[in-house]
Structures are given as C-alpha cells and as structure tokens.
Amino acid sequence: MSNGINNLEEGNPKYAESFTQGHLALPPSQRYTVITCMDARIDPTSAFNIPLGAAHVIRNAGASVKDAFRSIVISQQLLGTHEVLVVKHTGCGMLTFTNDDAHGLVTKNKGEEGAAEIKDLDFLTFPDLEAEVKKDVQWLKGKKLEEGVNISGFVYEVETGKVRKVE
C-alpha cells in the first residue's frame, strides 16, 4: 500500500504547476521557529497562519523541545531566527502511554532484536499537557544559547482548531 506516494504523485504536479515562490531565500523571512507535534490532525501552515518562507517548522512526537534542540540551534545560530513558538495539542498520543509501555509494546511486537534498536530510547511521553508546555518553555529559557530569544508556549485544540497561549 502506498497512500503517501499516491497522494504525492496525484497532488504535487498541480502544486508545481501553479507554484510562484521559487525566489524565496533560505533564511526564514520572519525569523521565527514553530515546534509542534507530528500529529496528523495539525496543519501548521493554515492553523497557525505561517506564510511560505516565513518560519522554520519543526515537528516530532509530542512537540518536544529537547528532541528538537539540534534543529532549534541551527535555526537560531546559523539561520538567524529569534522567536520560538512551542505548540503542543489536546489528544496527544504522548499523553496516552509511558516510556515503559512503549518499550514493552515494541518488545512484544518485534522481539528482543527489535527492542535492542531502541533500548536506550527515551520516548519523552508526558502525563499533563499544559504542564509540559510550560516545562518545555522553561527548559529552553534556561539555555545560554537561547539568550535574547522570545519563547512562548501554546496548546492547539484538535477538536476546535483553536490555539490558546499557556506560557
């Protein structure tokens, strides 16, 4: 099954046909970085109103700033951004299991050989959504490398499409 390839092959030629933004520069024109979850229900461009070329968008499971730190440093130190929006969301999968659950499930499904490939992996799950937004914002603010960067935290509601500021 190749849903992803099918979608891409069907839609990309149309996108390219009407594409007019080939002149955009590498550094984000509005000098900010959004960190959000990989969740399929989030469309950052539309939901957060990000113009093409304006901002870096980093996405991972749970919108973890620790997991994103390599990309954040590159965004700021090499490409000149100085504002970070951390946007986690309601109904996040990371709220539904623990690190031990995940390791247990992988071992059950893929055996010891599979489990060995992630034996030291921290899945970075969390039990409380708003607390985790605050924790991530504070963690970033504590870094010397983030001096002078404007860092804020939000929750996106997958049920309503609304974003609210929490930090």
Place this chain on the structure above:
Amino acid sequence: MSNGINNLEEGNPKYAESFTQGHLALPPSQRYTVITCMDARIDPTSAFNIPLGAAHVIRNAGASVKDAFRSIVISQQLLGTHEVLVVKHTGCGMLTFTNDDAHGLVTKNKGEEGAAEIKDLDFLTFPDLEAEVKKDVQWLKGKKLEEGVNISGFVYEVETGKVRKVE
C-alpha cells in the same frame, strides 16, 4: 519582535471559525509518515498533498531519519503507520556547512558557555543531497523495526515546487 505570535493571533481565529474536522481520530487515517526538513519554503500539506488527519509529518533540520527515529518508532509501533516518505530538498542549509563550522560559529557567537550546551551534538550536515536521501532510506531499511514498512526517498525542489523520487 513577535512575528510568530502576531501571525497566529491574526490567522487562527479565522481558521477555527471555519474548522469542521474536530472528529478526526488520533491514528493517521492513511497510515503513513512523512519526514521532511524544517525549511521555511516547504509546505508539506499542499506540496505533498496530505489530507488532514491522513499522515504523521515529522520535520527537522535536513529531514534526518536518525534524528527522527524516536518519532518514526512511535508512528509505526504505537499508531499503526507502515509507509515512510523521506523528502529532502534542494538548497538545504545542511549542505552549506559542516559539523565543525557549526560548532565554531556557536563558540564564536555565544562563547564557551554556549558551546558547552551542544558540545557532543552532531549537527548531521551532509555534502550531497541525493546521496543523503539514499543513505537515509537505506539506514531505515536496515532496521529490524522497519520490517514490512514501505520506505521511499524524494527530493523537493524549492525552485519549482516539484518533487522527484530518488529511492
């Protein structure tokens, strides 16, 4: 300066007002995962034709599958996806510097205290775009945890909006 917050506060209420997709489920309905770069010039939803709710979208500097591995494992082992599209792009920042360049620049700009926060960090830069797509696809294919997963690699052209398959 708060370009990101301004954009969000201006656009999100309009998005939420016409939002009708609050019923979507947590697991991606089309069971695939896209890994692409954080680059500001990429809008995966439109360029790769991803319906809302259909796919996980992971983004980091350079679309590195190693950096994304935690999220990939969660996508597949906990949320049931079984197709991966790796999409790197022309004009990527990761082609323009080396790991040593990045560490040197951070030390120059932020001093030893700043540099210490990333002293063991591999920036995961690469010198050859297509070779890196192939390398990432092969790296994933070599994992026991990826058995049965359909993995392919692409290049997105920021100059034309076109995607082409390379692996």
